[in-house]
Amino acid sequence: MKCMDAGSSRAWQLLVRFFFAQRERLPAAGDGLDLSPAQWHVLHLIEPEQPVPMGRLADTLGCDASNVTGLVDRLEARGLVERRASAGDRRVKVLHLTPTGSRLRAQLLRQIAGGSCRLARLSSQDQRTLVRILETLIDDPR
Amino acid sequence: MKCMDAGSSRAWQLLVRFFFAQRERLPAAGDGLDLSPAQWHVLHLIEPEQPVPMGRLADTLGCDASNVTGLVDRLEARGLVERRASAGDRRVKVLHLTPTGSRLRAQLLRQIAGGSCRLARLSSQDQRTLVRILETLIDDPR
C-alpha cells in the first residue's frame, strides 16, 4: 500500500511515540483543576461566546452521543457549561461556557502553554512549519 | 515565562488537539483485533522474548498498580500474555507474550504502519521536516 512509504511511515512512528509519551502527562496537566482528560478535551473545544451543539461535540470527540450526555451532565453539575435549546431546531441543544467555565478554560490554556517549553526551542521557521503541517493533518477530513 | 511565545504555544495547542483526535481513533485501529486503547498500549509495550515486570508497566503507563492488575487479568484471560513469578524476587511477576499475543502484536504493528496514510499526503519536504522536528522533540531530555 502506497501510504506506507518511508517518509510518512517514519513520521507516523515518531508521532505515535511522542503522542504516547505526552499522553501519560496530560491528565497531570488538568490535575490541579480536577478535570478528567475527556472533560479537559471538551472544555478545550468550547470557545467562549462560541457555543457548540452537542451533536457536533460527539462528532469531534468521535464518540457516541449518549456519552456526551453524561460528560456534559458532569460539567454542567459543576457549573462550567450550560445547555440551551437551539432557536432554529428545538431538538438541538447548544453548549455555552459559563463565566466559571470560561475562567477554568483560561487556566487550562495557560497550563497547556506551559507544556510548550520543548517546542520553544525550535527555530521560528520550524515552529511555523510544524503549525502548518499539523493544521493540514487536523483539518484533512479523515 | 519565555516558553509561552506565540509560535510554540500554537504548535503545542495543535499537537494536543491532534493527540486527542488520534486518541479517539485508536480504538478503531485495534478494532478488528478487539483491543481497547489501553490493551493496545500494553501489547505495544511488551516485545516478544522481552518480558516486562508488572511494576515497570505501571510506571510506563503512568497509572496505579491496581489498574495494571485488571488490565493484565483481561489480557491473560484472552491468552495474550502470561504472568510468571520472577526468579530473583518472588514478589515480582513478569509478563510474557504468548505465541497468540505475539501474533496479535504483529498485526497491531502492521495496522499502526497503515495509519500513516494522512501523512503520506504531505510533500516529501514536509515529511522530512516533520521527522526532523519530532526527532528533536523526542530526543531532547524533558
Added chain:
DNA sequence: TATTGTTATACTCTATAACTATA
C-alpha cells in the same frame, strides 16, 4: 518494616439499545 501485587470500592468513560420530543 518496606515493597509487589491483589482485592474491595467507587467514579468516569465508553458503547448499544430503547425511548422521548421535535422535525
Added chain:
DNA sequence: TATAGTTATAGAGTATAACAATA
C-alpha cells in the same frame, strides 16, 4: 419517518485504601 438527545445498562479504565506474601 428521520433526527437530537436522553435513559438504562453493561463493561472497561482509573484511583484510593486495606490487605497478603515476600523481602
